Amino acid sequence: MGKFIYLSAVNLLATLFLLIGCSSTERTNERIFTQIPDDWAQKYIHPLSADHTDLSDLHFLQALIGDRRIVALGEQTHFDGATFDIRSRIVQYLISEMGFDVVLFENGMFDMQLASDRFAESLDIEDIRANLYTFWKVQEHENMFRHWQEVTDSGKKLGFGGFDIKHTSEGYTANSYSRSMRETMQRVNPEAVKSDAFSEYIAIWEDIERRADRSGFRGALGKLRYKMNNRKKKEFAQLSNDVAGMFEEADELWWAHTVNMLDQGILAYSNVRLWRLLLNRSSFIPVNNRRDVLMAENLAWQLENKYPDRKVILIGATYHFIRNNRHLEPIKVQGIPLHEAVVMGEVLRKGMDEEVFTIGFSAYEGAHGIIRLGEEGTEVVPPHEFSIEHEVVRLWHEQAFLVLRDSEPSPGFWEKGPVIRLFDYESDTRSKKWNQILDAVVVIREMYPARGYQIVSSSIDADQNQEQ
Numbered sequence: 340m341g342k343f344i345y346l347s348a349v350n351l352l353a354t355l356f357l358l359i360g361c362s363s364t365e366r367t368n369e370r371i372f373t374q375i376p377d378d379w380a381q382k383y384i385h386p387l388s389a390d391h392t393d394l395s396d397l398h399f400l401q402a403l404i405g406d407r408r409i410v411a412l413g414e415q416t417h418f419d420g421a422t423f424d425i426r427s428r429i430v431q432y433l434i435s436e437m438g439f440d441v442v443l444f445e446n447g448m449f450d451m452q453l454a455s456d457r458f459a460e461s462l463d464i465e466d467i468r469a470n471l472y473t474f475w476k477v478q479e480h481e482n483m484f485r486h487w488q489e490v491t492d493s494g495k496k497l498g499f500g501g502f503d504i505k506h507t508s509e510g511y512t513a514n515s516y517s518r519s520m521r522e523t524m525q526r527v528n529p530e531a532v533k534s535d536a537f538s539e540y541i542a543i544w545e546d547i548e549r550r551a552d553r554s555g556f557r558g559a560l561g562k563l564r565y566k567m568n569n570r571k572k573k574e575f576a577q578l579s580n581d582v583a584g585m586f587e588e589a590d591e592l593w594w595a596h597t598v599n600m601l602d603q604g605i606l607a608y609s610n611v612r613l614w615r616l617l618l619n620r621s622s623f624i625p626v627n628n629r630r631d632v633l634m635a636e637n638l639a640w641q642l643e644n645k646y647p648d649r650k651v652i653l654i655g656a657t658y659h660f661i662r663n664n665r666h667l668e669p670i671k672v673q674g675i676p677l678h679e680a681v682v683m684g685e686v687l688r689k690g691m692d693e694e695v696f697t698i699g700f701s702a703y704e705g706a707h708g709i710i711r712l713g714e715e716g717t718e719v720v721p722p723h724e725f726s727i728e729h730e731v732v733r734l735w736h737e738q739a740f741l742v743l744r745d746s747e748p749s750p751g752f753w754e755k756g757p758v759i760r761l762f763d764y765e766s767d768t769r770s771k772k773w774n775q776i777l778d779a780v781v782v783i784r785e786m787y788p789a790r791g792y793q794i795v796s797s798s799i800d801a802d803q804n805q806e807q
Contacts, residue, residue, distance in 0.1 A: 411684070413698065415764065658682060662697070663775045701780060744777075
């Protein structure tokens with residue numbers, strides 16, 4: 340999530356902090372000619388089950404992923420029902436069969452920590468779901484949430500968190516951060532609470548939260564409401580260092596790290612102006628790059644300090660997970676030059692490339708979006724004829740898992756630079772080195788929109804009602 344800015348009046352405000360298709364092939368009894376040789380397809384393409392009755396079709400993941408302890412599961416957009424269904428099955432397999440026990444979302448790191456703390460007390464998975472963005476609360480994730488509850492009820496400990504540097508996502512009132520920070524500092528270092536530096540710092544954050552709450556925005560949009568000139572930025576950066584140091588002295592390393600990450604995000608977004616984005620989407624490129632660098636630093640810190648011996652699943656936009664994006668042929672997607680962008684996966688891989696396995700998703704036809712209140716999905720645009728999507732459909736697969744990493748080049752195909760649409764349903768993204776950009780891609784014949792889900796109750800909802 341948090342990929343690109345685009346000008347759709349309907350989606351602009353919902354996707355400024357996100358990144359934000361296909362003809363039908365009639366079936367006959369004859370197999371249509373495919374450009375992928377049979378021997379390559381048999382070795383590197385794994386058909387997936389469409390009926391969702393069990394997970395036996397995923398056993399190949401054992402040998403493929405091996406002892407890598409991080410699996411990144413992307414999504415083409417944040418509104419892909421079929422992707423969510425398949426990805427949920429993969430998540431269940433990783434947890435039940437391969438020992439993965441931590442799930443980190445592209446969600447606000449503070450919010451998810453608060454949700455995780457409440458979940459640790461309640462053991463109710465609704466405390467996690469309540470904090471996720473609306474597009475991840477959908478019905479297509481119901482089996483995944485149910486599985487997590489069953490695993491928790493069995494006594495196995497699951498961990499949840501976020502790797503984004505937003506100060507809030509969903510599920511909490513806007514003043515949760517400053518209030519929690521003050522309460523923690525009062526407990527671990529009461530003298531620091533009386534200091535001028537801490538008081539000034541808290542006052543700034545209360546103002547940030549107040550403006551975000553007044554606007555009704557969360558995440559990146561909330562940050563866009565707070566502006567600072569260069570002098571104010573310098574002062575805020577110094578206060579941030581001071582407060583982080585106070586937490587370090589009290590051995591509250593997570594809080595020290597959180598202060599640093601969230602404040603760096605505030606500083607980055609303070610340069611953004613909505614009117615400028617409307618006139619020139621490329622003006623968002625520097626802050627988009629900065630966000631991915633910060634997410635990489637945040638994730639690396641969590642993997643080393645919070646989850647050093649655990650196996651971690653990442654869920655978010657495919658854009659953030661790719662590596663070696665310089666191998667993409669020059670293209671702009673929603674105003675962002677993909678081949679020149681700074682992305683989290685590329686920053687992160689330099690220190691842990693052999694630990695991470697990245698899986699993207701794409702679709703051939705259908706529609707995407709969230710179905711609720713009578714809304715309909717958006718039709719998937721036909722993909723280029725020289726695309727992985729076309730090739731999979733020609734092979735009659737409804738759903739297929741294509742192995743890219745360590746796969747042998749197929750003469751006459753990969754070196755020509757086929758298309759894989761990983762980042763939206765319109766842009767024909769090409770590369771001759773897809774196996775260096777991500778490890779695998781799941782291709783779905785027919786995408787369908789996600790179905791909205793309304794949470795009935797959770798401990799978070801109860802707390803919010805009391806606060807209001």
